[in-house]
Amino acid sequence: MRLGKIDYLNLLPFDVFIKRFPLSWQSKAILAHRKSYPAKLNRDFLFARLDGGFLSSIMAYGKRGMRLPCGIISHGEVWSVLALPKEAKGDYQSASSNALIQVLRIHAEVLIGDRALIYKLKGGEAIDLGKRWLEQKRLPFVFGLFCVSKNKHEAKRIASAFVRSRIRIPWYLLKDASDSRGIHPKDVLSYLQKISYRLGPKEKRGLEVFYRELLFLGIRSPKRFERRRDAISSKSL
Numbered sequence: 292m293r294l295g296k297i298d299y300l301n302l303l304p305f306d307v308f309i310k311r312f313p314l315s316w317q318s319k320a321i322l323a324h325r326k327s328y329p330a331k332l333n334r335d336f337l338f339a340r341l342d343g344g345f346l347s348s349i350m351a352y353g354k355r356g357m358r359l360p361c362g363i364i365s366h367g368e369v370w371s372v373l374a375l376p377k378e379a380k381g382d383y384q385s386a387s388s389n390a391l392i393q394v395l396r397i398h399a400e401v402l403i404g405d406r407a408l409i410y411k412l413k414g415g416e417a418i419d420l421g422k423r424w425l426e427q428k429r430l431p432f433v434f435g436l437f438c439v440s441k442n443k444h445e446a447k448r449i450a451s452a453f454v455r456s457r458i459r460i461p462w463y464l465l466k467d468a469s470d471s472r473g474i475h476p477k478d479v480l481s482y483l484q485k486i487s488y489r490l491g492p493k494e495k496r497g498l499e500v501f502y503r504e505l506l507f508l509g510i511r512s513p514k515r516f517e518r519r520r521d522a523i524s525s526k527s528l
Contacts, residue, residue: 292442295335295344297435298326299404300479301363301371301486302345303468304458312449328384328404329435336440343439343446347386351436352502352510359443360490361450362498363435369421369485371408372434374399376416387434388420394504395423405472412478421485430497433490454489 296302327335329347336346343357351358365372372388377400381389385403392401397418402410411417424432439446460480469476490498 292445293340293342294446295332295341295346296326297329297332297345297363297404299328299371300408300468300472300474300482301435303460303464303479303483304488305345305453307458307460307464308453308456309449312452330384330386333386336438339440342441344437345435346438348433348436348498348501349387349390349505351438352505357438357440358490359437359439359447359450361437361454361488362433362490362494364431364433364487364490364494365421365425365485366431366487367422367425367485368419369432369434370411370419370482371404372420373402373407373411373415373417374420374423375402375410390505390508390510391420391424391432391501393508393510394501395420395427397423405474408482409472409474412474424497428497428500430500431487431494432501433494433498436490436498 296305332341332344333347333350335341336343336350345363348362372391374392374395374397379398380400381392382401382403385401388401388403392399397420399418401420402417407417411419421432421434424430437446437450460483465476465479468474469479474482487494
């Protein structure tokens with residue numbers, strides 16, 4: 292099975308989990324190789340270069356059958372999805388967050404992932420989109436989803452085991468992640484406390500509310516969203 296993974300700190304617990312999970316060495320090798328930012332993995336999935344993995348939640352918009360009960364979720368502040376007080380501009384690494392800022396009616400620059408986390412920890416001025424979503428909707432926000440196009444039984448086995456597991460991150464992996472990104476280990480652990488992975492009833496409700504808002508905006512697919520985002524960016528120049 293060809294799985295991809297968002298190469299951000301928010302999936303460090305999944306890295307630890309998958310190393311111990313009974314999966315073929317070929318699948319683990321592909322997963323280790325297919326690490327990138329969300330928008331890149333979305334394209335690989337659309338063009339069938341991947342069978343699944345952690346993708347932007349917008350990828351499952353209108354396609355219930357491909358999503359599994361596992362995602363990248365915030366219940367308020369997320370620290371790594373920000374709106375900067377700059378000219379309106381999407382983040383090339385993003386898909387869901389570029390749509391979210393439209394839903395929230397915020398005119399600013401989107402910054403996501405480890406770059407956003409570093410910006411936040413340095414005290415940069417920004418609106419935390421996870422916090423703003425909770426303030427407006429009183430629901431969690433699902434930034435990413437574990438999605439598949441085939442081998443759903445095997446993928447569901449992985450996702451179900453992951454959300455049930457209690458992950459303890461070994462010090463050497465925590466230190467490696469810390470050193471490679473220039474973030475103190477304590478800040479890494481504080482950040483991971485902002486993230487959850489189980490897609491329960493409230494999380495599913497938050498996801499459906501997000502999809503409903505996309506429908507109101509006329510965003511019906513990832514491809515249409517990319518065209519709309521490009522049009523908005525060109526108008527703001």
